[in-house]
Amino acid sequence: MTQLPNDSAPRRASNDDIWALFLGLAVVGLALFGLAGYQPLGWAAKFEEWVVPAKAVKPVAWALPGWLALAASVAAVTSILSLRLVVLGKSVISAATASAVVVILGLGSYLLGHHACVAATDDSKFVVPFRLGLTGEAGYLVALFTGLALGNLFPGAARRLSMAARTELFIKTAIVLVGVSLAAKTLGQQAAANRVLLRGVAAIAEAYLLYWGLVYLLARTVFRFPREWAAPLASGISICGVSAAMATGAAIRARSGVAVLVSSLVVVFSTIELVVLPFFARWLLPDNPMVAAAWMGLAVKTDGAAVAAGAVTEALYQPGPGNLMVATTTLIKVFIDLFIGVWCFVLAVVWQRWFRPKGSERVRFMEIVERMPLFLIGYFLAFLGLMVLGNTMPETLKGIKLVEGQTEAFRKPLFALAFLSIGMATDLRRLASPGMARLLLVYLVSIFGFIIWMALVISWIFFHDIPAIPPVVTP
Amino acid sequence: MSNEQEDLLMELETGPVEPLARVEIILVGSCLAVGTLLLVVLACLL
Numbered sequence: 354m355t356q357l358p359n360d361s362a363p364r365r366a367s368n369d370d371i372w373a374l375f376l377g378l379a380v381v382g383l384a385l386f387g388l389a390g391y392q393p394l395g396w397a398a399k400f401e402e403w404v405v406p407a408k409a410v411k412p413v414a415w416a417l418p419g420w421l422a423l424a425a426s427v428a429a430v431t432s433i434l435s436l437r438l439v440v441l442g443k444s445v446i447s448a449a450t451a452s453a454v455v456v457i458l459g460l461g462s463y464l465l466g467h468h469a470c471v472a473a474t475d476d477s478k479f480v481v482p483f484r485l486g487l488t489g490e491a492g493y494l495v496a497l498f499t500g501l502a503l504g505n506l507f508p509g510a511a512r513r514l515s516m517a518a519r520t521e522l523f524i525k526t527a528i529v530l531v532g533v534s535l536a537a538k539t540l541g542q543q544a545a546a547n548r549v550l551l552r553g554v555a556a557i558a559e560a561y562l563l564y565w566g567l568v569y570l571l572a573r574t575v576f577r578f579p580r581e582w583a584a585p586l587a588s589g590i591s592i593c594g595v596s597a598a599m600a601t602g603a604a605i606r607a608r609s610g611v612a613v614l615v616s617s618l619v620v621v622f623s624t625i626e627l628v629v630l631p632f633f634a635r636w637l638l639p640d641n642p643m644v645a646a647a648w649m650g651l652a653v654k655t656d657g658a659a660v661a662a663g664a665v666t667e668a669l670y671q672p673g674p675g676n677l678m679v680a681t682t683t684l685i686k687v688f689i690d691l692f693i694g695v696w697c698f699v700l701a702v703v704w705q706r707w708f709r710p711k712g713s714e715r716v717r718f719m720e721i722v723e724r725m726p727l728f729l730i731g732y733f734l735a736f737l738g739l740m741v742l743g744n745t746m747p748e749t750l751k752g753i754k755l756v757e758g759q760t761e762a763f764r765k766p767l768f769a770l771a772f773l774s775i776g777m778a779t780d781l782r783r784l785a786s787p788g789m790a791r792l793l794l795v796y797l798v799s800i801f802g803f804i805i806w807m808a809l810v811i812s813w814i815f816f817h818d819i820p821a822i823p824p825v826v827t828p
Numbered sequence: 829m830s831n832e833q834e835d836l837l838m839e840l841e842t843g844p845v846e847p848l849a850r851v852e853i854i855l856v857g858s859c860l861a862v863g864t865l866l867l868v869v870l871a872c873l874l
Contacts, residue, residue, distance in 0.1 A: 555874055559866035566859030569852075579846045610832045707851045791840065814871045 369521040370727040372437055376522075377529025377731040380763050384533070387755030388742075397762035398426040400464060400489055402472045404479050409464055413762045414755075423460070426766060431456045434517050443516060451517040455770065462499045463769035466492025490668030493661055493772045497627070500776020511777045518774035521596075524657040525728035527767040528683055530760040531660070532735030535680040537757035538823075540743035540750060545823030549677055552815040553647070553684040560651050560811050561692055564591030568799045576795045580708060581607045584700060585615045586792070588693075590799045593686070594619040594655030597693050604701040606709060617783050618796050623658035624779040630805070631665040637809075642670040642821040644812045646678040650685030651808035652800075657771045659686045664768055672821035681816070687729050 383393045395414030399422070403409035412422035431452045438448035466472060467489040469479035476484070485491070500518075504511040511518075539546035569587035572578040578586065584605050589598030595616040602612030630653060634645035645666050653659040663682025672678060743753050784793060 552874060555866075555870040558870065559863040562859045562863030562866070566856045566863065569859075570856050573846075573848055573852065577845050578840070579843065580852070582840065608832075608836065610836045614833055614836065703851065703855060707849065786837075789837065811867065814867075815874060 368727075369519055369525060373522055373525030373529065373728040374731045376433065377526045377728065378734065380526075380530060380760055381533055381731075381735050381756075384756045384759035387759060388749055388752035390752065390755070392755055392759055394759040394762065396422055396425045397429075397759065398422040398460075398766075399762050400467050400492070400765065402467050402469050402478070402489060404469045404481065409467060413758055423464075426762070427453075427456050427460060430460075430766065430770070434519075437522075438516055448516070451514045455514055455517040455773065458499055458503070459496055459770035459773040460766055462496035462773060463489075463492035463766060466490070466495040471495075488668040488671060490664050492769055493664055494628075496769045496772035497624070497661075497776045500773040501624070501779055501781075502776075504777040504779055505781050508780075515777065518770075518777045520655075520657045520771050520774040520778060523767045523771035523774060524660060527764045527771065528656065528660065528687060529728055529731035529735055530764040530767070531680060531683045532732040533739060533757055533760045534764065535677075535684070536736045536739035536743065537753050538675055538677060538680060540740065540753060543744065545677070545819075546740070548819060549681055549684065552819065553650075553681065554688055556647060556651060556811050556815045557685055557688045557692065560808065561592050561689060561696070563807060564799075564804055565696070567591075567803060568795075571799060572795050576791055578791075578795070580704075581605070582611055582615075584704075585612045586795060588696070588700075589615045589619045590654065590796055591804065592693055592696065593689050594623060594658075596656075596690070597696075600693050600697045601700060604697040605704040614789075614792065617780065618789070618792055619654050620775070620778050621781065621783060622796055622800060623653055623655040624775055626653045626800070626805075627658040627662045627665070627775070631662050631669055634666055635669040641813070641817055642666075642672050642676070642678055643681060643816040643819045644809075645670065646681040646821075647685055647812035647816040648805075648809055650682040650689070651812055652805045654800075655775075656686050656690065657775050661768060661772055661775070670821065675823070676821040677819075677823065678821055687732055690729060 380394070386393050392414040395412060396417060397413050398410045398419070399413050400410055401408065407419065410419035410423045412419070415422075417425075431449065434452035434456065435445070435448040438452065439445055469481045470483060471485050471491045472489045473479050473481065473484045503514075535546075539549075565587050568591045569583050572583040572586050573580070585598045585602045585607055588601035589595070589612075591597075598612045598615040598619060601607075602609065602615075630649065631645075634648055638645050638648075646663055649662040649666055650659055653662045660679065660683050663679045666682070667676065667678040670678065739753055739756070742749055783789065
C-alpha cells in the first residue's frame with residue numbers, strides 16, 4: 354500500500370478501499386454473465402507477445418481489431434479514474450487529463466514489456482536478435498521504471514499526475530479479481546486450495562508476531578526510538594507497509610507526521626525489494642517456486658509491491674498455466690492485512706491503559722474497524738462464491754473459465770498501473786533528507802538483517818512440498 | 829518534506845531517551861513467545 358496520505362486529509366473522503374471493492378465487484382459482476390455463455394467484457398484488450406505491433410493486442414472474445422480493443426480498455430479505465438476524481442471534487446479536465454496520461458503510460462509500458470525481445474520464451478515463435486525470456490510480465494518492470502523515471506526526474510509532472518496514480522486503488526481492485534483467478538485455478542482441486550489456504554494462514558500467524566516483536570525491540574533498545582516512533586516503525590516494517598504504519602499511528606495516537614515519515618521509507622524500500630528479491634529468489638531457490646511466491650508475500654512490504662513481486666517471480670519461474678504462484682503471494686498478503694486491524698486494536702488498548710496521559714481522548718473501537726481493509730470482502734466474496742458455485746454445480750466450470758478470461762483482462766493492466774504508481778511515489782531523494790539516517794538504518798538492519806531471512810525459513814517450512822501447478826486429481 | 833516532519837526528525841535526534849517500560853517488555857516477550865510457539869506447533873502439525 355503505497356499512497357502516502359496527506360497529514361490533514363480526511364481519510365474517508367478518498368477511500369480507495371471502497372472504490373476498489375465497488376470496482377472489483379462491478380467487473381466480477383459483469384464477467385459473471387460468462388456463466389451463461391455471454392461475455393459483456395469481451396471487448397477488453399488482451400496483451401500478447403509481439404514483433405509486429407498490429408499483433409500486440411487482441412480482444413478477449415469479441416470480433417474487433419486489436420487497436421480498437423486497446424482503445425476501449427484505455428477509455429474504460431480512464432473514464433472510471435476520471436469519474437472517481439470528479440466525485441472527489443477535481444475538475445473534469447484535470448481529472449480526465451491526469452487519468453488518461455497515467456493509463457496510457459501504464460498500458461504503454463506493459464505493452465512494451467510484451468515485445469518479443471523482452472518477453473519471448475520460445476525461439477520458434479519469433480525471429481529476434483536477442484531475447485531476455487522474461488514473459489509478458491516484464492511489462493510490470495517497464496511500468497515500474499517508467500514511474501521511477503517520471504517521479505524522480507520530472508517530479509513536477511509526477512505531482513500533477515499523482516491524483517490519478519493510485520497504487521492502492523489499482524492493486525486492491527486487482528486483488529478482488531485475483532479472487533476469481535484463484536477460484537478458477539483451484540476448482541476441482543479442493544485439496545490443493547485448502548492446502549495453500551491453510552499453509553498461508555499458518556505462515557503469517559507467527560511471522561508478523563516475530564517480526565513485530567523484534568523490530569520494536571531493535572528500534573527501542575539499539576536505536577533508542579521513542580514509543581511514538583517505534584510502534585509505527587515496527588508495524589510498517591514488519592506487517593504491511595503504509596497502511597499498517599498509518600493504522601498503528603492512529604491506534605497509539607502518534608502525531609500524523611510520524612506515520613507519514615515511516616511510510617515514505619516503506620515505499621522506497623518496497624520498491625527496492627520488488628526489483629531485487631524476485632531475481633534473488635529465482636537464483637537461490639531454482640526448484641521451489643511456491644517457496645519463492647510465499648517469500649514475496651512474507652518479505653515484501655505493501656500490498657502493491659508484494660503482489661507485484663509475486664507476478665515478477667512467477668514470470669521468472671515460468672511454471673506454466675494454472676499455477677498458484679501469484680495466488681499464493683496474494684493470499685499471504687491479504688491474510689496479513691486482516692491482522693492489521695486486530696493488532697492495532699491490541700496496541701490501542703495497551704497504549705490507552707499504560708502510555709497515554711489519564712483523561713486523554715480514547716481510541717474508539719469503530720476507528721479501528723474503519724481501518725480494516727474493505728477490499729478483502731470483495732476478494733473473499735469472489736473466491737468463495739465461485740468455489741461454492743463450481744463445487745456444487747460442476748457444469749458451470751466452463752463458464753467460470755469465461756469469467757476468469759474477462760477479469761484477467763483487467764487484472765493485468767491494473768497491476769501495470771500499480772507498478773507505474775509505485776515508481777511515481779518512490780521519491781529516492783527522501784533517503785538523503787536530514788535526520789533520516791537513523792530511520793534508514795533501523796529499516797535496513799530489520800529488512801536485510803532478519804526479516805527476509807525469517808520469511809525465507811517460514812516459507813520453506815510451509816511451502817517446500819507444494820507444487821506450483823496442482824496435480825490433476827482423477828475421481 | 830513539511831516543516832512539521834522536519835521538526836519531528838529534529839526532535840528525534842535531540843529528544844530525551846524513553847526507558848523501556850515493563851509493559852513493553854511483556855508485549856515484545858509475548859509476541860516472540862507466541863510467535864515461536866505457533867511456528868513450532870504449526871510446522872509439526874502441517
